[in-house]
Amino acid sequence: MKKTVVKKALMRLLSVLLIAGILPFAGCAKKTVDTNHIVIWHDKEDAVVEVLQAAFAEALPDVTVELVRKDGLTEALKLVGNDPNAAPDLYLFAHDKIGVYAELGILAPITDFVDEATLANYLPVTLESATYKGTLYQLPLYFETLLFLYNKDLMDESEVPQTTEALYAYMQANTSGGHYGFVEQHSTAYYSIPWINGFGGELITSDGVPQLNSAQVRAALKYHQKFLQYMPGESEYSTVNTLFLEGMADSTIGGPWLVPSAREAGVNLGFSTMPVVDETGLPLAPYTGVQGVHVLKVAAESKHDTIARVLAVLTDPQIGIDLANASGCAPANILAYDDPSVSADAMVSTMRAIAETAQPMPNIPQMDVMWTVLGNLLVAVNMSGGVVETETTKYQAKAEQLIEAMQ
Secondary structure (H helix, E strand, O other), X not given: OHHHHHHHHHHHHHHHHXXXXXXXXXXXXXXXXXXXXXXXXXXOOHHHHHHHHHHHHHHOOOOEEEEEEOOOHHHHHHHHOOOOOOOOOEEEEEHHHHHHHHHHOOEEOHHHOOOHHHHOOEOHHHHHHOEEOOEEOOEEEEEEOOEEEEEOOOOOHHHOOOEHHHHHHHHHHXXXXXXXXXXXXOOOHHHHHHHHHHOOOOOEOOOOOEOOOOHHHHHHHHHHHHHHOOOOOOOOHHHHHHHHHOOOEOEEEEOHHHHHHHHHOOOOEEEEOOOEOOOOOOEXXXXXXXXXXXXXXXXXXXXXXXXXXXXXXXXOHHHHHHHHHHHOOEEOEHHHHHOHHHHOOHHHHHHHHHOOOOEEOOOOOOHHHHHHHHHHHHHHHHHOOXXXXXXXXXXXXXXXXXXXXXX
């Protein structure tokens, strides 16, 4: 009898302890999945968000699509990873960090949601930009490239240089007394890329091998040096843009982000594709930056069908048309350019033309190293009088060392 009582008491005690052990963890249990609620993190301007929100509201009245502005989005994604309680379902961002997130294992392939026939309507360079190790991880929405910008009041359309030697001749004839025929951020890494690509070079291979000491990169740096004597010594963003905006420079290479300021300053703005390098027959070819939507792996299975519906809305060419009209975005979907309002936009149509020869900005993790190293190399060669062969050898070794340290 006593044994039975003791046994029952022990069983009650174990039950209490079990409950006590479980209850503290109840708050950490995975939240209930609402398959009709989609959260998209982004860092975009209001005009872009408004276009997307309106499209979702019209096409998916039964789905709540919540576009959440997230400061420090790149680091935030690393922190939340595959946490179902913290990670968004999708995020809208540039393609250049895809490699980082793919290696972290937090992305799902877009091809799990969008068929190949639909993707065939996209500009090849945007799909290539969004692909990492053979897998497409982004549905492109729009892209940007550098453009050749000129002041129509200072440079006639017939004078717009079609080759780099024609540009050089124009600079010689139109640079004096603090006025410049052409200016650019010549010692900033991003702005040097068109020249490197124009000589058939590349900054880094797809498998992460730096190419700073290649014959093509050296040839580009040497050739470009003769243009520097007709540009200001200071080449940072503020100096170059101020000269162009104040009518002290006839032309420049700049991105679409410069256009609103130019128009506000009253510049009679003209757009052109890039000059062709006489020595190679290749145009100056900038990188493309592609903005698009990525799917988090943590949501890919539990919300697959709803995510597929959301992405289907974004593949409608009308999205590209509306983004072009609202914010001057160059659509990734080729079909959007059939709309007269898009094809008539000089900036957008020029970026579309440049996209034929532009190169995808590498999305591999090693690019974080290359931007810094290339910038230091340009300063050494363009501003400190360094010898191209010596400096490219030095910074090639530096890049290799930093990349090795990433392993």
